[in-house]
Amino acid sequence: MKKNKIITTEDILLKLCQSVSGVLTSATDSDVSYSAMVQKINKTSLKPDFGCFVLFDGGFSGLVVINFTAKAALELYRNYMRNMGMPAEELAIAHTSDEVGDVLGELMNQLVGDFTNKIRKELHTHITQNQPKMLSLNKQVILSVDTNLDRPQARRVTFSTEGGNIFYLELAMDKTEFIQLEDFEATEDENPDDILEQAQQKMREKEQASASDKGNSDADDLLDELGI
Numbered sequence: 001m002k003k004n005k006i007i008t009t010e011d012i013l014l015k016l017c018q019s020v021s022g023v024l025t026s027a028t029d030s031d032v033s034y035s036a037m038v039q040k041i042n043k044t045s046l047k048p049d050f051g052c053f054v055l056f057d058g059g060f061s062g063l064v065v066i067n068f069t070a071k072a073a074l075e076l077y078r079n080y081m082r083n084m085g086m087p088a089e090e091l092a093i094a095h096t097s098d099e100v101g102d103v104l105g106e107l108m109n110q111l112v113g114d115f116t117n118k119i120r121k122e123l124h125t126h127i128t129q130n131q132p133k134m135l136s137l138n139k140q141v142i143l144s145v146d147t148n149l150d151r152p153q154a155r156r157v158t159f160s161t162e163g164g165n166i167f168y169l170e171l172a173m174d175k176t177e178f179i180q181l182e183d184f185e186a187t188e189d190e191n192p193d194d195i196l197e198q199a200q201q202k203m204r205e206k207e208q209a210s211a212s213d214k215g216n217s218d219a220d221d222l223l224d225e226l227g228i
Helices: 009-028 070-083 098-123 192-226
Strands: 005-007 039-041 050-058 062-068 127-129 133-136 152-160 166-174 178-180
Touching: 009 070, 009 098, 009 152, 009 166, 050 098, 062 070, 062 098, 070 098, 070 166, 098 127, 098 133
Parallel strands: none
Antiparallel strands: 005 178, 039 152, 050 062, 050 127, 050 133, 062 166, 152 166
16 A cells, blocks of 8 residues: 655654755855754744844744844845845945835835745645844844634744854644645756846846936936926
8 A cells, every 4th residue: 555655744854954954054155054963952043143033934834033133144145135236335334224124124024925836846835924024133022923713833943154144943733734645746846046146137127126216216306406
């Protein structure tokens, strides 16, 4: 009799860790790795210095939290911006800068998007995500999942940047198992380089639009001065 393949919470967590590591490594052009050990925790929480979270729903519900230290947040931000071609002297130097929050939010969006693609292709189920939220914190905040979880499970995984800075991924989701009844071929994952290229293209378009708006504004000011 055929033995059916079973996908557990830990298997789903591994797919999430692979998305986090793959997208951040590609986006920052630096090595971002995760621990081979996973920690069982009772609840997820946002912690200093920088907390990001996103809810997902659909085939299963849950919450992803990433807690960055100030050094880890700045390293990822600066590596990402340098990889996008920004000169070092123009980059923010404090993790509380709005630019750092914007970049971490964009990276969070990319990595959770990569994760949802993995789930759709490899588990043949669909989950949706909300817009990631970022908070600069100076004390711990307990965050509960605003969704119906019958048997919630929470896990924490430690990540390391190339510079040796630490950040933590926390996942809360319903205890669930996916049982493969029939064989199927999983389609290939999206290349993280393609995701990065799309992000770079969006940023270039935004900069061009901003420059165009400024040029039009300067021209209007000149016409006003001339009384035209």
